[in-house]
Amino acid sequence: MQKDIKRLSLILLFAPFALWITLLILLPHIGMVVLSLREKVAPRVYEYGFANYIEFFNEPIYWNTLIRTGSMSLLVTVLALIIGFPIAYYIAKIAGPRLRGALFLLCLIPLWVSDLIRAFGWILLLRETGVISSFLQWLGILSGPIEMLYNDVAVIIGLVYTVILFMIVPLASTLDGMDNSMIEAGYNLGGRGITVLRRIIIPYAMPGIASGCIIVFMLTAGSYLTPILLGGKNSSWFTEQIYDQFITRYNWESGAAFGMLLLAFTSIVVWLGLKLTGQTLANTVTKT
């Protein structure tokens, strides 16, 4: 009897999770894989094969876009890390407990506004008739209006802004778990500031750095709104290609193949990153 109750409660607890995994993650992906392996030989006639994937590699514009998306996402990740680390360090180690809460809240506030509105915020600032352009003209630095949208810098600024919170939170929580005396010991034993940072603080924060980078990289590579709105037609983001295949060209087979390729590509980058820094996925999850 007791055993049955235990088993029942386990099943009940496990059911929503299992449903979520199967219905929303496993099934769609299996569907995608199946879809991506079909090729159209005639109207309503399909065969199974790798044609969609081969098409991707034969057309430079496709894999160039993927590589461009990947490298720009890496750049965004690095920038988010460089900007986010001092902020996380300040929140976790220097700010007092009351200020810490306020700072976390400040970081969270942008998330209350939708992606779309935030991107439009940037557009208001950066466009030809926008705030920055008008202000510079008013100061007399510029003689005429200047367009700051629709280039890579705008896309990168917008993306870093959108994802930096996801870097700060895991970093701050790892650094928070670090005993202050560890840093003091680093100085006490003769280390300079840079030595303490390089040999003690960064190695200690490594799990947080890794998990922050994984989240930020995945979010950036898979983001759609920000690159389209801030980069315009020039953004050439890979998600845009996928959208095109599905919606504009109604070519679900090739869209599915692109989706799988994006997943494979980002997974490989993350795996490489973990290998290079000597971290394991389990480690990054448990330590933050």
Added chain:
Amino acid sequence: MPDSTAIDLECINISKTFGDVLAVDNVSFDIPSGSFFSILGPSGCGKTTLIRMIAGFEQPDSGEIRIKGASVLNTAPNKRNVKMVFQHLALFPMMNVYENIAYGLRCRGVAKQEIDERVNNVLDRIALPDVGEREIHQLSGGQKQRIAVARCMVLDPDVLLLDEPLGALDLKLREAMKIELKLLQHQFDTTFIYITHDQSEALVMSDQVAIMNQGRFEQVGTPQELYHNPQSAFVAGFVGDSNRWSGTTVESAGEALKVKTDDGLELLAMPSDSGSTDRSQKVSIFIRPEFIQVERTRDESEHTQPGQNRLTGVVDSLLFNGANSRALVRSPTDQLIEADIVLTGGFEDLKPGEDVQLIWSCEQTMCFSV
């Protein structure tokens, strides 16, 4: 005790406030080379602030700190040759034992071969020659302790600061580590400054102990001096166990004083500070349990010898603790008095409820003006 007169550390009139709180109040002391110096005080007395100022993590508001004769006030913490063993040791978990010890040497830019030599040498000296490749989490509590000391000692510091490093250990290990730390100090022959709130740690290990209270040093002396000749009521009450009464002086009886306690007992006590010799002076008197003799009441006509205190009481309970067993005796004024007794487990042992006499000499009764 070192025979040289060389002074490793001098602190002159150091003060430090945090907001309105005076953490360290005009403290001066100096520590001869090679001695084991303890700062003993209740938590919050300012001892941690004091040690952090010596290490350079806090700046004193006023005063001077000299190491080997040279002022270090303007020296950054990483440039001072003062090393510190932290309360939770602060070993670096991402480095193995070898790297932990080599860290300081690498910061100094010592050649690779010499690092190797010195690390292995120090590991030999702490009797853990083969642990170099182990990770920190694979070490036992006592081993971590020794590695933390070795990590500092490999740098040949002028002074080693220890901030309650035994606090996190369990009792048995703590007892063993006390002896071990003392031996390590002998072996390295370096000045150790040890801060603790545990008096037995301070008394067992130290050459000199400073008793700190509310930011000031109450008394500095050898453990024996502090125990047997405390200079203030705080020291008498803080170091060792004692029975305590407060009362008023009545008259002097030779060298001793007659004191009437607040609960009506008349006791003879020795004035331990100058203020307590006046008449009608409020005083605290202390008597240690080991100086009280417990005897069964046999004959009512027994006479108090001159200079002796004698009380009658009833054994309330026995606190058996091997060689340190105690009796709690209820006095006529309903106070519980602790007295050391011997419990052999035989027929002769005292039992709760027995009538007893407590006898002690006035010379061992300490009296301080309040």
